[in-house]
Amino acid sequence: MASYPINLNLKDRLCIVIGGGRVAWRKVNTLLDTGAKLRIVSPHVIEELTELIRLNKIEYYQKFYEKKDIMGAFLVICATDNKQVNALIGEDAQKNGALVNVVDDSYPSDFTVPAQIKQGDLLLTVSTSGKSPEISRQLRMELESTYGRKSYADFITLVASFREKLKHMDIPSRQRELFWRQMINREVLEFVRNGEISIVEARFKNAISSFRAES
Numbered sequence: 001m002a003s004y005p006i007n008l009n010l011k012d013r014l015c016i017v018i019g020g021g022r023v024a025w026r027k028v029n030t031l032l033d034t035g036a037k038l039r040i041v042s043p044h045v046i047e048e049l050t051e052l053i054r055l056n057k058i059e060y061y062q063k064f065y066e067k068k069d070i071m072g073a074f075l076v077i078c079a080t081d082n083k084q085v086n087a088l089i090g091e092d093a094q095k096n097g098a099l100v101n102v103v104d105d106s107y108p109s110d111f112t113v114p115a116q117i118k119q120g121d122l123l124l125t126v127s128t129s130g131k132s133p134e135i136s137r138q139l140r141m142e143l144e145s146t147y148g149r150k151s152y153a154d155f156i157t158l159v160a161s162f163r164e165k166l167k168h169m170d171i172p173s174r175q176r177e178l179f180w181r182q183m184i185n186r187e188v189l190e191f192v193r194n195g196e197i198s199i200v201e202a203r204f205k206n207a208i209s210s211f212r213a214e215s
């Protein structure tokens with residue numbers, strides 16, 4: 001069955017990772033800048049996680065998993081190296097109404113974590129529906145060589161500010177739609193690729209002034 005892609009808003013939601021190894025660390029890393037409240041439950045954690053705990057980025061329960069550790073969780077990631085334990089946590093967490101990700105095949109997850117590239121507000125993700133994480137990793141690296149540059153983040157920030165301006169002008173939405181379709185074209189994307197954001201900004205400014213003059 002096909003999965004449904006969504007971008008979750010996790011701000012102030014309690015997200016709990018059980019286990020403190022390399023896989024737990026990878027999942028924590030992608031949760032860090034979401035504004036979620038993070039908790040780890042594990043008798044041991046790797047050094048990278050110790051550092052995050054020391055910096056108060058994550059709350060740490062140094063212990064083996066027990067049911068009470070996941071009370072109130074919005075999302076739970078079962079990342080121990082014990083399949084039986086992972087399956088048990090998965091079941092407990094679902095019963096509590098949390099969204100569950102199990103890092104092995106011991107229990108059906110509510111969601112999988114895709115490979116991802118983030119540049120500011122740009123988020124590109126790759127999934128193989130669980131069939132081959134290594135393919136996801138390789139494709140992520142390929143995408144990274146094209147889109148993993150700051151100019152894409154700057155471009156989005158720029159377009160967002162012009163979009164706001166345009167929204168406050170008395171222009172029918174259909175016309176706004178056409179404006180953006182024309183402005184964000186191959187040539188502009190080539191400028192972005194080359195980091196020439198100031199050229200793009202000048203073009204947008206010009207186009208919007210002529211719009212103002214016409215309307």
Ligand SMILES: C[C@@]1(CC(=O)O)C2=NC(=C\c3[nH]c(c(CCC(=O)O)c3CC(=O)O)Cc3[nH]c(c(CC(=O)O)c3CCC(=O)O)/C=C3\N/C(=C\2)[C@@H](CCC(=O)O)[C@]3(C)CC(=O)O)/[C@H]1CCC(=O)O
Nearest residue numbers: 104105112113114115127128129130132133134136137140
């Ligand atoms: C994308 C990424 C995101 C992340 O983790 O953040 C991610 N796995 C990554 C790497 C990776 N994982 C594995 C290898 C070894 C090579 C290989 O097996 O291919 C490598 C490569 C490496 O480590 O370099 C082994 C592995 N993974 C899973 C199992 C269980 C199973 O298959 O039964 C096993 C076997 C364990 C064992 O053998 O014991 C399961 C899952 N791994 C997923 C995500 C979900 C499906 C994603 C999709 O649809 O593609 C899913 C279903 C659940 C989940 O974890 O959400 C991240 C790449 C990040 C990046 O580099 O960009």
Ligand SMILES: NC(=O)c1ccc[n+]([C@@H]2O[C@H](COP(=O)([O-])OP(=O)(O)OC[C@H]3O[C@@H](n4cnc5c(N)ncnc54)[C@H](O)[C@@H]3O)[C@@H](O)[C@H]2O)c1
Nearest residue numbers: 019020021022023024041042043044064065080081103104
């Ligand atoms: N989904 C993925 O991307 C992916 C990739 C590779 C491996 N895996 C799977 O993930 C598992 C974990 O991999 P890892 O490299 O992080 O393993 P690891 O051995 O480095 O870490 C396991 C962690 O689980 C903790 N732990 C064990 N029992 C626990 C319990 N009862 N309660 C709380 N914590 C407990 C350990 O203290 C340790 O910190 C592997 O066994 C494998 O099946 C998944």
